[in-house]
Amino acid sequence: MATKLPTSLAEVQEVMLETDLLVIGAGNSGCFAAIEAKKLNPNLKVTLMEKAHIDRSGCLAAGMDAINTYLKKGRTIEEFVRWSRSQAGGLIREDLAVSLAEILNQPTEQWEEWGLPIDYEEDGDEYHTRGKWDITIKGSEMKVILAEKVREHGCEILNRVVATNYLTDGNRVIGAVGFGVRDGKLYVVKAKATVVSTGGAAGIYKPYQADGVDSHHYLWYCPFNVGTGYAIGIRAGAEMTTFEMRWCATRTKDFNGPIDTISVGYKTPMINAKGEKVLEERYAHLGGDAAPRFIRANVPMEEWQAGRGPCYVDTRGMTPEQIRDMKIDYLNERPSFVLFLAARGQDIRQEPIEIYGNDPYIVGGHTASGYWVDRKRATTLPGLFASGDVAGGTPNKFVGGCAAEGMLAARGALEYINRLNSPTKVNSEQVAVEKARIFAPALRQTSEGDGLIPKEVEERMQRLMDEYAGGIHQFFRMNKEGLEYALKHLRLLKDQTKYLIARDLHELMEAHEVVDRLDVAEVLIHHLLYREETRWPGWQTRTDFPSRNDEKFDCFVNSRRNPETGEIEVFSRPYEQVVPGDRYRP
Amino acid sequence: MPPRVNKEKCDGCKAEHEPLCEQICPGDLMTLNPETRKAYCRSTRDCWDCMSCVKICPQGALETKLPYQLGYYPAKLIPLMGTNKITWTCIDINGKVERFVIKTRND
Ligand SMILES: Cc1cc2nc3c(=O)[nH]c(=O)nc-3n(C[C@H](O)[C@H](O)[C@H](O)COP(=O)(O)OP(=O)(O)OC[C@H]3O[C@@H](n4cnc5c(N)ncnc54)[C@H](O)[C@@H]3O)c2cc1C
Ligand code: SF4
Ligand code: SF4
Numbered sequence: 001m002a003t004k005l006p007t008s009l010a011e012v013q014e015v016m017l018e019t020d021l022l023v024i025g026a027g028n029s030g031c032f033a034a035i036e037a038k039k040l041n042p043n044l045k046v047t048l049m050e051k052a053h054i055d056r057s058g059c060l061a062a063g064m065d066a067i068n069t070y071l072k073k074g075r076t077i078e079e080f081v082r083w084s085r086s087q088a089g090g091l092i093r094e095d096l097a098v099s100l101a102e103i104l105n106q107p108t109e110q111w112e113e114w115g116l117p118i119d120y121e122e123d124g125d126e127y128h129t130r131g132k133w134d135i136t137i138k139g140s141e142m143k144v145i146l147a148e149k150v151r152e153h154g155c156e157i158l159n160r161v162v163a164t165n166y167l168t169d170g171n172r173v174i175g176a177v178g179f180g181v182r183d184g185k186l187y188v189v190k191a192k193a194t195v196v197s198t199g200g201a202a203g204i205y206k207p208y209q210a211d212g213v214d215s216h217h218y219l220w221y222c223p224f225n226v227g228t229g230y231a232i233g234i235r236a237g238a239e240m241t242t243f244e245m246r247w248c249a250t251r252t253k254d255f256n257g258p259i260d261t262i263s264v265g266y267k268t269p270m271i272n273a274k275g276e277k278v279l280e281e282r283y284a285h286l287g288g289d290a291a292p293r294f295i296r297a298n299v300p301m302e303e304w305q306a307g308r309g310p311c312y313v314d315t316r317g318m319t320p321e322q323i324r325d326m327k328i329d330y331l332n333e334r335p336s337f338v339l340f341l342a343a344r345g346q347d348i349r350q351e352p353i354e355i356y357g358n359d360p361y362i363v364g365g366h367t368a369s370g371y372w373v374d375r376k377r378a379t380t381l382p383g384l385f386a387s388g389d390v391a392g393g394t395p396n397k398f399v400g401g402c403a404a405e406g407m408l409a410a411r412g413a414l415e416y417i418n419r420l421n422s423p424t425k426v427n428s429e430q431v432a433v434e435k436a437r438i439f440a441p442a443l444r445q446t447s448e449g450d451g452l453i454p455k456e457v458e459e460r461m462q463r464l465m466d467e468y469a470g471g472i473h474q475f476f477r478m479n480k481e482g483l484e485y486a487l488k489h490l491r492l493l494k495d496q497t498k499y500l501i502a503r504d505l506h507e508l509m510e511a512h513e514v515v516d517r518l519d520v521a522e523v524l525i526h527h528l529l530y531r532e533e534t535r536w537p538g539w540q541t542r543t544d545f546p547s548r549n550d551e552k553f554d555c556f557v558n559s560r561r562n563p564e565t566g567e568i569e570v571f572s573r574p575y576e577q578v579v580p581g582d583r584y585r586p
Numbered sequence: 587m588p589p590r591v592n593k594e595k596c597d598g599c600k601a602e603h604e605p606l607c608e609q610i611c612p613g614d615l616m617t618l619n620p621e622t623r624k625a626y627c628r629s630t631r632d633c634w635d636c637m638s639c640v641k642i643c644p645q646g647a648l649e650t651k652l653p654y655q656l657g658y659y660p661a662k663l664i665p666l667m668g669t670n671k672i673t674w675t676c677i678d679i680n681g682k683v684e685r686f687v688i689k690t691r692n693d
Contacts, residue, residue, distance in 0.1 A: 212655030336635035342678035343657025
């Protein structure tokens with residue numbers, strides 16, 4: 001139950017903890033990192049810092065109906081990399097994709113042993129597949145199952161502790177600071193190594209459902225993953241990559257729900273208002289139904305603009321059994337979509353399901369945005385490893401890949417711990433500064449009683465991003481002038497965060513969520529400005545540079561914020577082909 | 587849309603150190619009204635409709651409703667948790683009832 005907000009810093013209790021491995025974010029990837037560390041060395045102390053409750057936090061809260069990345073018998077690592085590369089328009093970190101594919105199947109098989117029901121083909125001992133790489137599961141309780149295993153392995157779990165910044169010694173990361181959203185305490189956790197796995201960033205852009213009184217969070221992505229992992233890395237000077245490759249996708253209209261369940265699962269074609277099979281008929285030259293994901297995201301937008309919207313997935317050919325199975329799939333993943341169909345009174349054999357784009361997200365498990373890491377998942381800051389949606393370079397990780405990457409990050413972190421020979425000390429000055437920063441909105445509420453509530457700042461930012469940085473209301477399109485306008489106002493907003501107030505601990509969390517989102521948005525705009533071309537129409541559409549420019553931009557766009565000056569430097573890193581073949585074909 | 591709390595059924599999870607819906611919500615949205623000792627959602631715009639609170643409530647006191655701007659009245663979707671399975675009952679706006687029993691764990 002909520003504790004009162006402190007009215008002075010002296011009131012804030014401090015909890016000082018020491019651990020070997022700190023995992024920030026006990027979601028899918030973080031849980032697998034923690035368990036892997038314990039398996040490799042049961043004597044290690046492993047601590048997870050989680051803003052919610054480990055049993056139902058992050059993307060897996062409501063469950064999943066499929067694991068999109070599993071190498072079935074006969075499939076090769078090279079095939080997987082080629083597919084992932086072509087889906088992402090030819091630009092991925094192939095070294096990372098190969099190392100991920102090497103252990104990709106392990107977490108899924110482990111989950112099954114722990115109790116997760118996975119569907120099998122009727123005639124054999126092979127998992128049932130949905131598309132090329134997807135297997136179907138009954139995953140509504142998969143996070144609860146995973147959390148039990150984290151506890152069984154003897155990890156320390158700090159639920160309801162919101163991470164706000166790293167503890168550093170020079171540029172080395174030696175743990176993190178956070179606050180308890182229940183107990184109002186300051187948590188200072190010193191660690192030999194740290195894994196960040198806080199997921200991606202939702203809520204940077206205004207969702208189109210926001211007009212409804214209670215529908216601000218009708219988001220596809222988990223709205224409680226706000227990009228904190230990116231923000232704390234940005235503030236500490238970590239190198240980030242490919243933020244401009246935004247995750248825009250086709251989603252069910254209004255509900256903003258997953259679509260692969262229907263379109264891949266039941267092979268329902270995408271049609272426009274005129275009933276044309278759009279992908280097959282109009283986008284055959286780009287791969288038709290197997291076109292890269294950004295093309296498929298862009299299609300409903302293009303059709304609307306051309307006056308041929310709305311678009312649908314044509315469910316009218318489905319059998320009653322298939323429709324029942326499809327509803328079961330949704331009940332395992334986004335149960336309220338079944339309620340949505342019931343609330344529309346919609347018989348989808350008569351009336352197809354409408355589709356549309358989503359508000360753009362930054363999600364490194366789907367696109368390549370996030371920390372720039374090496375094969376061990378070490379970031380550019382010593383002592384810090386990244387995995388899952390927060391780690392960059394490897395799109396199309398999804399559930400299986402994010403979990404596997406958690407294992408890789410843990411292995412990297414343990415090697416680092418074993419090599420470690422210089423002890424560090426927590427800098428008490430740094431802790432005092434962070435404590436003051438964390439509780440500032442609460443203290444302002446006591447001293448001034450007036451200022452900005454986090455929600456109004458959030459909505460201002462979301463509208464700016466939507467209208468000037470290629471949001472859904474602009475059909476994902478943007479140009480230099482708009483981006484510069486957004487940047488100017490984001491800087492103003494960042495400055496105005498000093499006026500934030502918080503009236504309870506929940507609102508204090510919201511205050512930090514908007515501060516973090518602003519840091520992510522600022523870096524995102526820098527990336528969008530730098531890439532003066534259109535590489536992934538839909539994900540990144542520059543109306544002032546409508547074509548791809550391989551001469552200048554067939555490379556990664558990276559950035560680093562200077563922690564001393566706050567300047568954001570943007571630069572490029574070369575692409576390296578590891579797996580031979582045509583990069584644009586699977 | 588936040589879950590609707592049935593004030594008759596909600597007992598505030600008296601036996602728990604913290605109400606179960608409050609413990610579980612990934613968005614930190616459910617809490618108790620200190621006066622009535624009944625649960626409520628503190629920020630109605632922020633619910634993801636993940637239904638974690640509905641699934642965990644031991645009294646069946648919570649019901650997910652869609653925002654009216656998105657879906658019509660009065661559709662219902664009610665989960666009932668078993669040890670290794672979950673039973674869903676769905677009633678659409680025309681009164682059509684569907685029931686689904688789904689395995690949640692291997693035996
Ligand atoms: C609706 C939906 C459907 C999907 N469908 C599929 C599918 O069918 N198949 C598939 O393969 N993939 C699917 N995905 C993608 C997949 O689920 C994710 O890519 C993957 O699970 C992400 O794992 P993660 O560990 O990086 O993030 P999460 O599992 O989201 O973990 C992030 C964790 O960090 C915590 N956290 C965040 N900020 C802080 C902070 N400041 N302090 C402490 N903790 C913090 C969060 O609470 C959370 O527990 C879907 C995703 C969504 C949202
Ligand atoms: S879990 Fe159910 S009974 Fe307990 S407080 Fe919440 S609504 Fe009330
Ligand atoms: S449905 Fe999910 S997000 Fe909404 S109040 Fe319940 S647990 Fe929280």
